[in-house]
Amino acid sequence: MLQRPKPISDLFAFLSQHHNINIEVQHGFITESLSPSRLEDRAILLMQKVLQTQSQPKLDPICNFLKEVTAAGAHRSFKAFRDFATESGKYELIDGLRRQDGWGPKTAALFVRNLGYIELEPTLKNKFWPDTSVLAGDNLRLPVDRVITAVFEALAPRLPEGPSATIAGINEYLHDRLCYRDQELLIWDDLWFWGFITQKNAKGGPREHGWNEAKYWAVPHAPKDALSIGRIKATSDKFLELVS
Incomplete structure (x- = not known):
C-alpha cells in the first residue's frame, strides 16, 4: 500500500477541507473569462488570460498560436482544440499544448486545470465547450510557479x-511517486492561493512565510468583507503551521 509522507497527507487534508475557498476564487476568474457573447471568443479569452499570467509573455508567438487556433477552428469545441494541441493524439494534452507557440509547462497545466473547473461546474460548462472532458484520463498536472x-x-x-523544487520535480513527486490524480490535483492547485497570501519577498534570500494582507487584497475574486478576511487569515495560520 502506498505510504504518503505525513506532512504531505496533512497538507492535502487541509487543502481538501478548505477547497471551497479557492473554488470561489477560481470560478470568479473563469466566469470573467467567459464573458464574451460568442463561444469562440470565450475560448480565446480564456487562453489569453492564462497566457498573460506569464511574467514576460511573448506576444509574437502568442499571436501566431491564436491565429492558428482560429484558422483551424480549434476554438469551437474541446475535441477540435484537443486534436489541434495534441496533433490528433500524437501527444498527451498538456504535453502537446506546452509545445505550442507562446506556451510552456506551467501555462499548459493552468489552462487544462481551468478546463477541469469548467467541467465540474454546470454554470461554467453551460457557457463553454459542451464536450469539455479532462478530469478522467490523467490529463491534469500542477501548474507550478515560484509560489508553489x-x-x-x-x-x-x-x-x-522530497522533490526538487521545480515544475518537473514537484509534478513527478505528487503525480508519479505519490499517485495523486485528476480531481486530487485540482485540490493540490490550492497551494498557490494559500502560498501566495502567506509569502513575502525577501531581498537576497528565501521568501518569508507569514500572512500578507497586501497580497490577499491583490487576489481578484477573493472575498473582501471583514468577516471573510478574518476567517481566511485564521485559516492561513493553520496552513503556515503545516508548511513552516
Whole structure:
C-alpha cells in the first residue's frame, strides 16, 4: 500500500477541507473569462488570460498560436482544440499544448486545470465547450510557479526524499511517486492561493512565510468583507503551521 509522507497527507487534508475557498476564487476568474457573447471568443479569452499570467509573455508567438487556433477552428469545441494541441493524439494534452507557440509547462497545466473547473461546474460548462472532458484520463498536472516551489522549499526539511523544487520535480513527486490524480490535483492547485497570501519577498534570500494582507487584497475574486478576511487569515495560520 502506498505510504504518503505525513506532512504531505496533512497538507492535502487541509487543502481538501478548505477547497471551497479557492473554488470561489477560481470560478470568479473563469466566469470573467467567459464573458464574451460568442463561444469562440470565450475560448480565446480564456487562453489569453492564462497566457498573460506569464511574467514576460511573448506576444509574437502568442499571436501566431491564436491565429492558428482560429484558422483551424480549434476554438469551437474541446475535441477540435484537443486534436489541434495534441496533433490528433500524437501527444498527451498538456504535453502537446506546452509545445505550442507562446506556451510552456506551467501555462499548459493552468489552462487544462481551468478546463477541469469548467467541467465540474454546470454554470461554467453551460457557457463553454459542451464536450469539455479532462478530469478522467490523467490529463491534469500542477501548474507550478515560484509560489508553489517556495512551499516545497519550506517543507524540504520534513521531506527527506522530497522533490526538487521545480515544475518537473514537484509534478513527478505528487503525480508519479505519490499517485495523486485528476480531481486530487485540482485540490493540490490550492497551494498557490494559500502560498501566495502567506509569502513575502525577501531581498537576497528565501521568501518569508507569514500572512500578507497586501497580497490577499491583490487576489481578484477573493472575498473582501471583514468577516471573510478574518476567517481566511485564521485559516492561513493553520496552513503556515503545516508548511513552516
